[in-house]
Amino acid sequence: MVLLHGFSTNGQVQNLYLGLSKHVDELGFILVVPNGTMNPDGLRFWNATDACCDNFGSGVDDEAFLLGLLDEAGTYFNVDPQRVSLIGHSNGGFMAFHMACHAGERISAIANIAGSSYFDEEVCPGTTPVGVLQIHGTDDESIAFGGVPKSLVYGGYPSALEIMERWRNRNGCDDTPTSVTTADFENLAPGEETDVTEWTQCTSGKSVALWQMNEVGHIPVFSETAMPLALEFLLAQSTP
Secondary structure, three states: OEEEEEOOOHHHHHHHHHHHHHHHHHHHHOOOOOOEEEOOOOOOOOOOOOOOOOOOOOOOOHHHHHHHHHHOOOOHOOOOOOOOEEEEEEOOOOOOHHHHHHHHHHOOOEEOOOOOOOHHHHHOOOOOOEEEEEEEEEOOOOOOOOOOOOOOOOEEEEOHHHHHHHHHHOOEEEOOOOOOHHHHHEEEOOOOOOOEEOOEOOOOOEEEEEEOOOOOOOOEEOOOOOOHHHHHHHHHOOOO
């Protein structure tokens, strides 16, 4: 399990925020927490898409970096190459989708929290299925749930619903969701604020799910049950 931090933060802070380390023994996975490149402003980033977040045009190859990191982890730990997952927040979520698009044969599943993907679907090549969990607040003012159009000066990114459609198609999932429920995954929003939609009837064996967190912003205050369930979704996916 590789944790990808958001723009301007680092792996340690991201891990403290999501609390993934405390679930390592309980769920039985290896957690890798890398840091992205530091830009001239002293802020760490991942070079994920044209919209996010290599703002100074460094051209750093984070895809190669992360693939090398997976190779290195495999030399030191008993890594199951059929169960390699990425979980990213914001810029880290964009990077998780970058890896699913360009190195899907190495990735079994990703979870994208408050991030997005390439605006143009054709920039996400290949047909390799990858399990996808999209977690996004409808009131996110940093990365809009409804996406942002592409312009001459900005790459843009698709909506959370468009992302779901793309990966349902890639994974061979039925159009009709397998289940639609509600859950209390955020501590500050009242009641069961999250609409949980899952597509598990997929010919590829890779599921797709959307946690639409209504009236929640860019940095959800997750309940104690949220991250364990997200991790269980990722660990349930495997690459044949």
